[in-house]
Amino acid sequence: MSLEIPKEANIGKIQKVTLGATSEQGGTRSQTITIGGSTALPFLFFEGQHPHRPVIAMEVFDKIPGKYPETLMDYFGTVIDKPGEMAKKCVEQYGAEMISVRLEGTHPEKGNKSADEAARIVKQVLESVSVPLIITGHSYFEKINAVMKKVCEVAEGENCLINYVEKDNYKTIAAACIAYQHTLVAQTPIDVNLAKQLNILLSDMNFPPEKIVMDPLTGTLGYGLEYTYSIMERIRNDGLAGDKMLAFPMLVNPGYESSRVKEARVPEQEYPEWGKKELRCAYWEISTAMSLVVAGAELLIMHHPKAVETVKKKLVEMFDLRKGESPWPYRD
Amino acid sequence: MALSGLEIFKLLPKTNCGDCGVPTCMAFAMKLAQKKAELSECPHASEEAKATLGASSEPPIRLVKIGGDGARPLEIGNETVMFRHEKTFFHKPGIAIQLRTSEDEKELLSNIKEIENFKVMRVGEELKTDLFFISHDSEKMEDFLKLIKLIKQNSSKGIILDCQDEEALKGGLELLKLDRAAIFLRKELRDQDLDLARSFNTSLILTASSLEELARQAEKARQAKVNDLILNLESQNCGLKLQGNTILRRSALKKNFKPFGYPLFSFIQGQNEFEVLAKASVFLCKYDSVIALAQFDKAMLYTLFTLRQNIYTDPQKPIQVDPKLYPIGEPTPESPVFVTTNFSLTYFIVSGEIENSGISAHLVVTDTEGQSVCTAWAAGKFVGEKIAKFIKDIQLEQEIKTRKIVIPGFVAQLSGDLEEHLPGWKVIVGPQEASDIPSFVKNVKLT
Numbered sequence: 001m002s003l004e005i006p007k008e009a010n011i012g013k014i015q016k017v018t019l020g021a022t023s024e025q026g027g028t029r030s031q032t033i034t035i036g037g038s039t040a041l042p043f044l045f046f047e048g049q050h051p052h053r054p055v056i057a058m059e060v061f062d063k064i065p066g067k068y069p070e071t072l073m074d075y076f077g078t079v080i081d082k083p084g085e086m087a088k089k090c091v092e093q094y095g096a097e098m099i100s101v102r103l104e105g106t107h108p109e110k111g112n113k114s115a116d117e118a119a120r121i122v123k124q125v126l127e128s129v130s131v132p133l134i135i136t137g138h139s140y141f142e143k144i145n146a147v148m149k150k151v152c153e154v155a156e157g158e159n160c161l162i163n164y165v166e167k168d169n170y171k172t173i174a175a176a177c178i179a180y181q182h183t184l185v186a187q188t189p190i191d192v193n194l195a196k197q198l199n200i201l202l203s204d205m206n207f208p209p210e211k212i213v214m215d216p217l218t219g220t221l222g223y224g225l226e227y228t229y230s231i232m233e234r235i236r237n238d239g240l241a242g243d244k245m246l247a248f249p250m251l252v253n254p255g256y257e258s259s260r261v262k263e264a265r266v267p268e269q270e271y272p273e274w275g276k277k278e279l280r281c282a283y284w285e286i287s288t289a290m291s292l293v294v295a296g297a298e299l300l301i302m303h304h305p306k307a308v309e310t311v312k313k314k315l316v317e318m319f320d321l322r323k324g325e326s327p328w329p330y331r332d
Numbered sequence: 333m334a335l336s337g338l339e340i341f342k343l344l345p346k347t348n349c350g351d352c353g354v355p356t357c358m359a360f361a362m363k364l365a366q367k368k369a370e371l372s373e374c375p376h377a378s379e380e381a382k383a384t385l386g387a388s389s390e391p392p393i394r395l396v397k398i399g400g401d402g403a404r405p406l407e408i409g410n411e412t413v414m415f416r417h418e419k420t421f422f423h424k425p426g427i428a429i430q431l432r433t434s435e436d437e438k439e440l441l442s443n444i445k446e447i448e449n450f451k452v453m454r455v456g457e458e459l460k461t462d463l464f465f466i467s468h469d470s471e472k473m474e475d476f477l478k479l480i481k482l483i484k485q486n487s488s489k490g491i492i493l494d495c496q497d498e499e500a501l502k503g504g505l506e507l508l509k510l511d512r513a514a515i516f517l518r519k520e521l522r523d524q525d526l527d528l529a530r531s532f533n534t535s536l537i538l539t540a541s542s543l544e545e546l547a548r549q550a551e552k553a554r555q556a557k558v559n560d561l562i563l564n565l566e567s568q569n570c571g572l573k574l575q576g577n578t579i580l581r582r583s584a585l586k587k588n589f590k591p592f593g594y595p596l597f598s599f600i601q602g603q604n605e606f607e608v609l610a611k612a613s614v615f616l617c618k619y620d621s622v623i624a625l626a627q628f629d630k631a632m633l634y635t636l637f638t639l640r641q642n643i644y645t646d647p648q649k650p651i652q653v654d655p656k657l658y659p660i661g662e663p664t665p666e667s668p669v670f671v672t673t674n675f676s677l678t679y680f681i682v683s684g685e686i687e688n689s690g691i692s693a694h695l696v697v698t699d700t701e702g703q704s705v706c707t708a709w710a711a712g713k714f715v716g717e718k719i720a721k722f723i724k725d726i727q728l729e730q731e732i733k734t735r736k737i738v739i740p741g742f743v744a745q746l747s748g749d750l751e752e753h754l755p756g757w758k759v760i761v762g763p764q765e766a767s768d769i770p771s772f773v774k775n776v777k778l779t
Contacts, residue, residue: 003544004589006582043571044578066688109771139767221635222454223680226642229617230417237415260684263634273452275631283609283635290613291639294574310606314614318571 007047010240014038014298015209015248016052019098019161019183020132026157026181030130033098035213035298036249041236042296043318053319054298056312057098057134058090059255062113062121063105069264071281075305083121084128091129094305095312100134100163101125102256106147107138115150122151126158134161134185134301141169152176159183161299163251164215167198174207185251187215190227192234192246199245213299214248220257221288228252229295236296252292255303258285282306290314335385337365343381344374351375367391367412392584393593396535396560398426398463398622399490400512406462406490408562408621409595414581420646423595425616427636428463428492428624430599431483433475441482443628448487452634455676456654459637461489465516465599465624466504468495476500480507492516492537492624498524505532514562516599521549526556535560537597537622541567543579550591562622564597570611573598577619595621605629612636617643651676655699657726658683661692665732668693668778670762671719671739673700673708681766682740689770693778694732698722705740716749723754734779738762 016037021027033055040048060083068080079086083101090096103118105111122135135151137144148162149172157180164187165173177184186202188194195214202212216235219228232250239247258264263274264281274280285307289300293315302308341361352373354360363369364385371377371385395410406426413419429447431440444464452459464483468476476495483491484507491508494516495501505513505528516537517525529536536553538561540546546563553561565576577596583589598615600623602608609632612623616639625632645651655674660683672682674697686693698719700708708714723729723737735757739747741764750759763772 003547004583004587005543005579006587041578043574045571046575046579109774219677221642222638223684224677225639226416226645226647227677229643230415230647233415234417273450273630274634275629277631279605279629279631280635282606283631286606286610287613287635287639290610291617291643294614294617306606310604310610314570314607314610317569318574321569321571321575 005046008040008240010039010048010242012039012240012242012244012247014236014239015212017183017210017213017249019134019159021157021159021181025159027159028126028130029132029158032159033132039240041240042294045321050319050322052298053315054293054300055097056095056308056315057100057299057301058094058096058308059100059102059136059301059303060086060090060125061102061104062118063111065102065104065256065259066110067260067265069259069281071264071278072259072303084124087125087129091131094308096131096308097312098132098134098161098299099125099129100136100301102136103144103147103151104138106143107140108143109140110138112143115147118147119150119154122160123154126155132160133158134163134299136163136301139166141166145169145172148173149176152180152182155182156180161185161213161251163187165198167194167201170198170201171205174202174205177211178207183211183213185213185215186248187217190217190219190224190231192231192238195231195235196243196245199248203245209244209248212248213251214246215251215253218253218257218288218292220254220261221284221291222263223257223261225288225291229291232292232295232297249298250296251299251301252289252297253301254285254288254292254307255301258288259303282310286310335365337362340364340385343378343384345376345378347376349376390590390593392588393581393595394559394561395423396562396595396621397512398492398514398535399488400510403488403490405512411581411595411619411621412585414578414585416643417647420648421644423621424640424644425620426462426490426622427633427640428465428622429461429628430465430467430494430624430626431479432467432469433472433479434470437478437482440479441486444483444486447628448489450628450630450633452637454638454641455651457641459634459641461633463490463492463622463624465492466494468493468497468500473497473500473503477503477507480504484508484511490514492622494518502528505534508532508534516564520545521552523556526553526558529553529558529560530556535562537562537564539564539566541565543576546580547589547591550594554591561594562597563592563594564599570614573611574614574618577615581619597622597624599624599626601626605632608632609635613639616640650702650704652702653679653697655697655722657728657731658695658697659692660686660695663692663694663732666734666779667691667732668773669696669728669732669734669737670694671696671698671723671737673698673703673705673714675700675702675704675708678704678766682769685766685769686773689773691773694728694734696723696726696728696737706742709743709746714743714746716746716751716753719746719750720753736760736778738778740764 020029020032037051164185344357397405584593700713747759
């Protein structure tokens, strides 16, 4: 029986974005990481190019997160308050491909650390690991604008991923990214049009398109995942259909969002039908991460070492299909 | 070529007898045009109608039922879109748990009971497994029959039979005459499998490791008039299966390629439970209609149930939480009171942020039919009178002493209105964004 493989002809291509900078490029990273560049929906190797596998970052903190689960404390308890050492552990022991430094402690109500202090922590992590960095902030604009400006300055040339700006505060931080050669995350609240609008605003200030990563805002499993999932599918479909203002690689936060929810913390005695807490904590993050890569995520910031190991292994396996034998023709 | 409702109507008896379950022939024609019904549901359709409508009246992916003696069968398939945002995914995938006849009988009985009793509530929905997947891996035929009987005595869930021994399989099917079991074929489809499917009214799960092979087997079954099929594209690599499932679904929906117009299946085994979950998550998002698991792991099932609930909710219809009073932390009668709507995302975010702020509080969640704050306000469902009535209905005033209530900042305008309907209460306008609740509770006196 003759079988016709139905293929979609996409005219769009997702923007390639390179993160980090080696010494030749003005930074100190041992290598750079590139995401994006695909011309078909995620993992559909038979109908388009997928030059880069989704990448997994792990996260370190300038302040112990308020609801950090016990299960994760078992892995990181001794280094949780030492971002440099924790970053090293994430990279060397757990295979993190990038490190996100979450600067929540600079929030006026969560420690109010100064911009200088934040810059010092970023410096410290830059020195302790050689992978590219993500600098993750918060939504207290007045403060984070100053913090990010300072961080951009001290990390000049490192091409960090500055995470994030929103519609109401993009200018200062975007300008700092241009001045000190960093890449930027444009975050919008689970909405295709708002996402597009922010990318247009950035383009209007001549922000280079190869320096933009989108964050559609992660709802974790059971807490709005379906919205994030469908918005990402729509963004990716539109991007591949030729809408350049939606054709940027996407970042998601399965780690931070999954480790905050009840399911990561509540013991089995309290909810026997929820099963073992230690498993649940990893499962929640794995399921969130796997469904979001299927929807188009290319950069995942994760927390649970077991989740990182599992998701990375699956991604490598799936991308191995590009070489070797495949029952269906694929292009690379 | 798809026919319009009117074209189909001309071919129907036009008697409005209602035997198809729809009151008029016109309404039935419309359902046929939308591929939400099948012509076989009309007992009086002429041969001409059957011939003309034949292919075009069949839904692109067939609805297949498993289970049913006394219970509601699991219905799978009949999906119409590639992406949930295009419309919705209609029929939630069934989750099956494997039981093996080589296991000890006592053990099996306790497993069956545990699986049968396992239920989780989430956002007002009871979540549970749907099917048993029986693998006959012992020597004796009676082990197989015994296990089937054991399940029938203790559970109403549907059954998938995984059995290489023909005699045993036949015996099992005799026991399951009214149950619409499914037969899982590990090997290539044979004529005797088709005979069994026909005589026992069961569905067949066809297995192949390539699309061509799967198409060939499905075509063979179709020609033998066995139409309740489920397709299992076998692959160790979840990327391969994801691509295969995409091609299967696309061929059915976009090309109307009949051999692929059936629900899809996976049996996921493996030592590493984390990888099993990772695969199951991918297959749940991308088109599997039955997922069989070798292990009964509550944490994994709760995770998968939640993913299934998320992916299979109607994107046009917000999910709701029960309208009622929710305690956050351990509130006392003197704790602060917040009010919001019962759109589930609103509830999750607001309750999460109150929890983040470290205080204990009462959260009043009113019934806005799942609409968010601004939408509900605009629709008149989140206004002073309704909120006040709800507070009276749940007897909040008897339960707590606080007489201040925090409303969402976006509906500041209803504060006067609410105070008017809630004598003795003072309304405090909260922040517009839930993320500002932690700082708000620090700076404003709420009791």
